[in-house]
Amino acid sequence: MVIDKRSAALVVVLLVCAAALAAxxxxxxxxxxxxxxxxxxxxxxxxxxxxxxxxxxxxxxxxxxxxxxxxxxxxxxxxxxxxxxxxxxxxxxxxxxxxxxxxxxxxxxxxxxxxxxxxxxxxxxxxxxxxxxxxxxxxxxxxxxxxxxxxxxxxxxxxxxxxxxxxxxxxxxxxxxxxxxxxxxxxxxxxxxNQPEPTQNNMLMNGDFEEGPYIPPDSKSGVMVPPMDEDDVSPLPGWKVMSYKKVVKYVDSAHFAVPRGARAVELVSGVETALVQEVYTTVEGSWYRLEFSVGDAGIGCGASSADSSSSPGGGMKVKAATGANETIVDVDFGGGSKRGRLEFQANTSPTMVVFVSLGYHTKSDNSGTLCGPVVDDVSLVAIPQPSARRLLR
Known part of the structure; x- marks a missing residue:
């Protein structure tokens, strides 16, 4: 049988289509x-x-x-x-x-x-x-x-x-x-x-955590984001999870108390896990302001370990750090959310933004379900140095 060039091309197209349909x-x-x-x-x-x-x-x-x-x-x-x-x-x-x-x-x-x-x-x-x-x-x-x-x-x-x-x-x-x-x-x-880009109003990528892995609509437990090596692609664009074997949890507003928007991150592994983003646009010696929200996930998180870093009277603590600079925010169980702020001078560039829960917590229903504080709505902006701010006033 003789096949002309047009017929041969059609055969190639059909084979390519068949291969695509196999996926x-x-x-x-x-x-x-x-x-x-x-x-x-x-x-x-x-x-x-x-x-x-x-x-x-x-x-x-x-x-x-x-x-x-x-x-x-x-x-x-x-x-x-x-x-x-x-x-x-x-x-x-x-x-x-x-x-x-x-x-x-x-x-x-x-x-x-x-x-x-x-x-x-x-x-x-x-x-x-x-x-x-x-x-x-x-x-x-x-x-x-x-x-x-x-x-x-x-x-x-x-x-x-x-x-x-x-x-x-x-x-x-x-x-x-x-x-x-x-x-x-x-x-x-x-x-x-999607890969959200930093803006003039926020030097962080995906600071609101709205971009992340698929959460099944009927899921009440969120989705775990595992630790990642340096070259891994993150399921949480812009952010990495630093840990040996533990995770953070990506949660939605349909099933958890989220400070702002529809998504946030719950720190469920205590001091064993850090949520990290490296910011490459900071300049050594310049001043910056980090702001963020932390809160109770609204799922009955109520039991603390005997860890001395737990809040007095029962509660949660989140540490936010940028290099040698840090601040700690207390969150009461069932107490909604709070806004944290840290002003600092960049000692190095890039600047590493880090969030860690300082305690281990489980739900108060005695189920053993691990829980922790929620982090959301994180922003980083450049600010005038302190002396310049006094002059501006």
Whole structure:
């Protein structure tokens, strides 16, 4: 059969279109079958174990994967499913992968729910790999700490799209004695991350925290933002989480008391975690004013540890620091929010803005749910030096 140039070009176009259709073309929200409610092909199942790599619609699997039903029992333990009726459990060296259609050069965040089962020191590896031509972006998320009483937490991770189609993978690197032991994964979603620019009225990027990872509309627990290495893309544009294994929580005004706007950050890990932004436009020797709001999340945060840094009479403390300069703001339980201010002379450039909770707190309902003060509406502006301000008066 003879194929002319026009026909050959049409074949190439059709092949490219077919490849694009093989990837999930989704907007902000759940990935295709991201909640795993479409069941595996029963011919590729052995009990609850998935035996075929393409058995779960829209997903490719490897290793020991179990298809879990809500309330399923394992020994004396009842397995929890974060959303809906089904989820998957990743055994040792197991993974789930989906190809996603994205826009090259754009930043994205992934939100997913994870529940620890029989392993104690679980971590998850995440990867966004362009189909060809670019190295994969990878990250590691600690999931051994359970922050909520329901037994699972929502986590976030971010990447920059280096190609129009990427393969997103969640992998369990665990090496447990029971090869099927591992975390339960559910409710996987994606969101485009805008990158707000600093303005003349605020030298900070995303100081109001309105830009951040996808929060499911019916989620009452917020989304965890994990610690990040220097080169990682942050799910919270402009901000980094400095910690060894702990997180901060990204919350919304639908379920938490937010000082201003629709989003804020709850410091749930005490002194083990810092929320940080480096500002590269400050000038050494110049004067600046940092202002911010801190408050009670309005979720019944009421119990403090015996840490001596907790506020007298029961309350919370937030430390804001810029290099050697710092200020501490007290927040009463159930006391709304307060405005904090710190005026300082930049000792170095860039200037690092840091927020830390000085106590450990849990909800007063005895559920064990970790909680803490909320930080919001942060601004940094240049001001005249003190002598010049006196002359201006």
């Amino acid at each position: 999930s073309a989704v907007g902000d929200g759940p990935l295709l079958n991201g909640n795993f409610e479409y069941p595996p092909n029963q011919s590729q199942m052995n009990g609850t174990t998935v035996t075929g790599e393409n058995a779960i619609p829209y997903w490719k699997t490897s290793g020991i994967i179990e298809y879990i039903g809500s309330g399923q029992q394992q020994g004396d333990m009842i397995l929890t499913v974060p959303e809906g009726a089904h989820a998957v459990r990743l055994g040792n060296e197991a993974s789930v992968t989906q190809q996603v259609s994205v826009t090259r050069g754009v930043y994205y965040s992934i939100t997913f729910s994870a529940s620890r089962t029989c392993a104690q020191k679980e971590t998850l590896n995440l990867k966004a790999a362009p189909v060809s031509g670019y190295p994969a972006q990878t990250g590691e998320l600690p999931v051994q700490t359970v922050y909520t009483s329901c037994g699972w937490d929502a986590f976030s991770w971010a990447f920059k799209a280096e190609a129009g189609i990427v393969s997103f993978t969640i992998h369990n690197p665990g090496q447990e004695e029971d090869p099927a032991c591992g975390p339960i994964i559910d409710a996987i979603a994606i969101k485009t991350l």
